[in-house]
Amino acid sequence: MKFLETDECFGCKPLFLFVRSFLIIFLVLKAAVSFSQVDLDKDTVSGLIEKAPAFSIYKDNYFIVGLPLSEKSNTYNSDAKFQFSFKQRLRNKPIALGAYLYFTYTQKSFWDIFRKSSPFAETNYNPGFLLIRPMFYENKLLGALSMTLEHESNGRDSIFSRSWNFLSVEYTHVFSHRLNAALKLRLPFMLSDNPNIADYVGYADGQLSWMVTDKKLYVDVGGRLGKNFNKGSLMTGISWKPFTRGNQYISFQWWHGYSESLIDYQKSISMVRVGLTFKPTFMRFY
Numbered sequence: 110m111k112f113l114e115t116d117e118c119f120g121c122k123p124l125f126l127f128v129r130s131f132l133i134i135f136l137v138l139k140a141a142v143s144f145s146q147v148d149l150d151k152d153t154v155s156g157l158i159e160k161a162p163a164f165s166i167y168k169d170n171y172f173i174v175g176l177p178l179s180e181k182s183n184t185y186n187s188d189a190k191f192q193f194s195f196k197q198r199l200r201n202k203p204i205a206l207g208a209y210l211y212f213t214y215t216q217k218s219f220w221d222i223f224r225k226s227s228p229f230a231e232t233n234y235n236p237g238f239l240l241i242r243p244m245f246y247e248n249k250l251l252g253a254l255s256m257t258l259e260h261e262s263n264g265r266d267s268i269f270s271r272s273w274n275f276l277s278v279e280y281t282h283v284f285s286h287r288l289n290a291a292l293k294l295r296l297p298f299m300l301s302d303n304p305n306i307a308d309y310v311g312y313a314d315g316q317l318s319w320m321v322t323d324k325k326l327y328v329d330v331g332g333r334l335g336k337n338f339n340k341g342s343l344m345t346g347i348s349w350k351p352f353t354r355g356n357q358y359i360s361f362q363w364w365h366g367y368s369e370s371l372i373d374y375q376k377s378i379s380m381v382r383v384g385l386t387f388k389p390t391f392m393r394f395y
Contacts, residue, residue, distance in 0.1 A: 166389035168194035175382025208242040271371035287320040308336035309367040342366025360386040
């Protein structure tokens with residue numbers, strides 16, 4: 110039984126509704142906590158960054174298993190998805206204009222664990238260099254401005270090769286210890302193998318992260334906008350920590366739209382998965 114249609118504009122209406130809802134939520138929250146910076150001054154933030162481990166989690170690290178909503182599930186379209194991601198601070202002090210330099214690496218794999226012999230369907234490799242500068246207003250933390258130079262590919266050749274490069278600029282606004290939002294803009298280049306990939310992956314991202322209860326329950330909503338607003342994706346995640354100590358979360362993730370994997374970036378899907386997640390520090394700029 111099909112829950113959603115899978116024509117060319119699959120995902121248009123939900124993506125439009127998400128963008129509209131995201132903007133409304135962002136504006137309401139912005140009005141509610143306008144200029145209510147967290148109580149961290151410049152010296153405190155610099156100390157937190159420089160005393161933190163140089164090697165640390167970058168994005169969520171997870172192992173989740175699930176099935177599609179857009180078609181009847183079977184052993185070929187149900188899978189496990191896992192990601193590991195880290196960052197390495199390359200200098201303990203700012204290199205210029207108060208910006209810190211990091212090397213970042215994220216690897217995401219799709220594993221057909223329900224098929225005979227459990228083959229890996231796809232793995233995407235994403236190394237990059239990150240420059241990030243904390244921003245302040247009246248010596249109170251406002252957020253962070255970052256620039257990244259990244260490569261992403263699936264490490265394959267011939268007709269299965271997928272790769273692209275992009276330069277991005279991102280601003281993260283820290284509303285409080287429990288709430289932040291980010292906007293990211295991408296400039297793709299060197300797209301000879303798949304020149305239209307950015308139309309589906311997206312030229313702009315929006316991200317809202319909310320710690321609902323202190324270090325216990327998290328909600329993350331992220332959307333990408335592709336060409337003509339009818340491409341892109343929406344990802345919603347809910348993570349709950351069952352234990353007081355540790356960094357293990359039980360997570361639910363819903364992906365809807367294009368480019369979940371590079372090999373099928375032109376295919377729109379809707380997948381729900383649950384599993385285990387290890388999350389980075391909530392204020393991720395350090």
